[in-house]
Amino acid sequence: MDQELLFFVLLTAGLLVVIFVHELGHLLAARHYGVKVLSCRSVSDPS
Amino acid sequence: LISFTDSRGTSWKLRSIPIGGSCAIDDKLKDSPADRQADARSALQLLRQRAVILAAGPTFNFAFAISIAFLSQIMCSNCEIFYSEVGSLGATAAQLIGQFSLALALFNLLPLVPLDGGALCLTAFEAVVGRPVSAIGEKRFFLFSVVSLMGLTLAYLILTFSRLSG
Numbered sequence: 001m002d003q004e005l006l007f008f009v010l011l012t013a014g015l016l017v018v019i020f021v022h023e024l025g026h027l028l029a030a031r032h033y034g035v036k037v038l039s040c041r042s043v044s045d046p047s
Numbered sequence: 048l049i050s051f052t053d054s055r056g057t058s059w060k061l062r063s064i065p066i067g068g069s070c071a072i073d074d075k076l077k078d079s080p081a082d083r084q085a086d087a088r089s090a091l092q093l094l095r096q097r098a099v100i101l102a103a104g105p106t107f108n109f110a111f112a113i114s115i116a117f118l119s120q121i122m123c124s125n126c127e128i129f130y131s132e133v134g135s136l137g138a139t140a141a142q143l144i145g146q147f148s149l150a151l152a153l154f155n156l157l158p159l160v161p162l163d164g165g166a167l168c169l170t171a172f173e174a175v176v177g178r179p180v181s182a183i184g185e186k187r188f189f190l191f192s193v194v195s196l197m198g199l200t201l202a203y204l205i206l207t208f209s210r211l212s213g
Contacts, residue, residue: 007136014144018111018151025107027057029100037057037071 094174101163101170108152115145159192160185 030037049061119141156164165188173179180188 003136007140010137010140011143014140015147018108018144018148021107021111021148022104022151022155025103025105026100028107029103031055033096033100035096035100037055 091174094170098167098170098174101167104163105152105155108148108155112145112148112152115141115148119145159195160189161192165192 027037050059052058119138155162156167158168159165160169169180169185169188
């Protein structure tokens with residue numbers, strides 16, 4: 001049970017990291033060109 | 048959950064509902080169409096910049112997937128990259144995360160409007176034709192994208208259920 005929990009915690013954290021890495025790519029490229037980034041959400045609100 | 052604004056004015060937010068993520072970019076081209084017509088060369092440069100910014104997300108995901116593949120290879124020396132037997136808990140999680148990163152990159156490159164691929168298509172159109180897609184054209188492209196995404200989802204569900212039942 002503990003192993004399963006650890007697995008799902010690892011997986012959830014990993015998925016959030018993947019989304020974060022994606023947005024980080026956009027952010028760093030934008031900053032490289034001096035384009036202003038107004039907001040960056042690693043996990044966004046549907047509203 | 049967490050929110051702060053950094054020294055460059057970017058507002059960082061970690062929200063409780065994990066649906067997507069986004070970077071709102073202050074696009075000079077959209078704000079000043081008059082400037083775009085005044086200086087075609089700088090407009091082309093801005094379009095190139097926009098394309099690189101859009102492509103950077105999937106590129107980072109590809110790089111991350113490759114890094115994770117090497118990491119899981121180290122963690123589980125007997126397994127092959129991504130298509131392996133279950134070696135250990137960490138290696139399996141790492142492989143799944145790598146696959147998700149790869150899938151996210153490929154999905155985002157689909158030429159459909161809310162995705163990076165769709166925005167890249169619109170940018171390419173603007174660079175080739177010399178003007179942005181009209182409002183009606185954008186609306187039709189959005190409709191096409193929504194129908195395509197729904198079709199893809201439906202096809203995926205039918206394939207999955209037929210595989211499960213068969």
